[in-house]
Amino acid sequence: MTSLEEVARRAEVSAATASRALSGRGRLSDATRARVQRAAADLGYVASAAASSLATGRTRSIGVLVPLVDQWFFAQVLDGIATRLAPLGYDITLYNATDDPAQRRHLFRTSLRRGRVDAVIVLSLAMSAEETDELRALGLPIIGLGTPILELATLRVDDVAVGRAATEHLLGLGHRRIAHIGHAYPRDAGGDIPTLRHRGFVAALADAGVESAGFARADFTIEGGHRAAHELLSRSERPTAIFAASDELAFGAVFAARELGQEVPRDLSVIGVDGHDLSGFFALTTIEQFPHAQGMAAADAALAAVGEDVTAPAPALPFELVVRASTAPPT
Amino acid sequence: MTSLEEVARRAEVSAATASRALSGRGRLSDATRARVQRAAADLGYVASAAASSLATGRTRSIGVLVPLVDQWFFAQVLDGIATRLAPLGYDITLYNATDDPAQRRHLFRTSLRRGRVDAVIVLSLAMSAEETDELRALGLPIIGLGTPILELATLRVDDVAVGRAATEHLLGLGHRRIAHIGHAYPRDAGGDIPTLRHRGFVAALADAGVESAGFARADFTIEGGHRAAHELLSRSERPTAIFAASDELAFGAVFAARELGQEVPRDLSVIGVDGHDLSGFFALTTIEQFPHAQGMAAADAALAAVGEDVTAPAPALPFELVVRASTAPPT
């Protein structure tokens, strides 16, 4: 690849001047600048990332730490992040956090410490206290998005309010036997997302003086929702409505109801959370949370943190009830 | 962050020796090596990525060029890539190719040319001839995976065989009115995946002396499949079976059939391609193509190309017919 040196030679200036002309920093005559830019364009010059980061201490790259399993959500968020980063010329370095202990250790102790990024965005990742500390020790801005670790959660949806809104929607339709599928342990004092949504569920029922028709714990997958719903729907006093803590859980519940010969919404109302691509096809009522916009907000927060001229987003992320055909009054 | 200098000082050796001890290159006494490694561990030293790439010309990072829209497939592949890269200490730089011309120009002309990666893996991306040239001009190993651009397709499934297998499965069940949903223009001479699958469809029918019951073109989305199936199923001579070129297209077809009061598989058999996560829930017969393994293969190909000691994968990727309940003999 062409070097600055060659550009400078062609423009008949020093490398220092060429650098200034290309970066826009420092003052120099318009004529010189134009000449250098011409030369750079002619030669197709692009500054070496390694050399400039070494010289400036800035990489123009943002790390994104994700569990690659949560496909739908993270793809949305990632796209949102890329949307904001690309125009400013920032790259994305993707760090995949699996469950493998050795891999995770390497990730936190080595990969992240190579100095490849200016900031890191952490997506919906459950981390140990030690990992959280290691992240902090990086000395980089850390932007949490949908992270269970509250201290890192720079940006978040008010998940208690989400749980409340979903439950109140069902209550408003007249349901009195409402069950919940989530991932929280009901008595968990933690601040992770499933627990917060569960708390909203409990609070809304309490306010209405209605008792819970059950809670089933599941992984945030269709399979998990499927199994949990099977369990809830085969109880003697079965619920007339289910609030699932994610759309994928809700899809699983819809499949389960169908298998048990129960029609949605005639025999069972189902509401999810996310605004998943497929929710329209399942005619699923859900609480949208705009993950693409969340990604953009996270990117903005990261850019603001590294000193780029963008306005930092408000920490509170919006959500919105979208009513479709999967919820109706009980019959 | 700690520098090599500090490690060297603590181990009482020169920076050169410290570097050798840590990299394992060059010969030095076991005692010295141990001392340096100790010091590095004590200080939590990790070499700066920028400095080592500048010195060696190698980045230990692989670029992955994706259209972030194709969520399911790319998440699988990405996870497969990460699985192989992480143990060797390679990072992933993610390049998102959108449809925005300005963004794409920047991507090919600037981002990719910053020298941040040692090789690039291109996923299922349609590129212009100019973009293909720009990629080649990078002078880096390029690994194509599921790329329409045949010249770049280092790794590929035999998509004519896939189309043939799907069609023959339906023929074998006794169907004689079989339609196809894909993205190819039937007369397209190109070598892109949809066209190849369509060619397999045509060939299988020809061999069986059966006429096509129609072709509908659609984007590779559920929505696309939904619309295309609606069209096919409302023709006077409607098909008894549909071969959809992807599982998402097939899901759309299933939704469409349901809306038209046609039951799968009683009134309509549907077969897809992919082995999508959801295919089990839709009881969809499909041609699995193991994207996670494809990602691992692509990573291996990239690693082999940059001189790592891994065996390059065979260029032909496997696929497999998985029969579920969405296909049955016509009634």
Place this chain on the structure above:
DNA sequence: CTGAAAGCGCTTACAG
């Protein structure tokens, strides 16, 4: 086996 020195390709005070 180990060290001093040059070099990777930029950027940025420091002079002028």
Place this chain on the structure above:
DNA sequence: CTGAAAGCGCTTACAG
């Protein structure tokens, strides 16, 4: 406004 020089933090011939 422009250039010479030092420095970012490594690695690797080259000597010894």
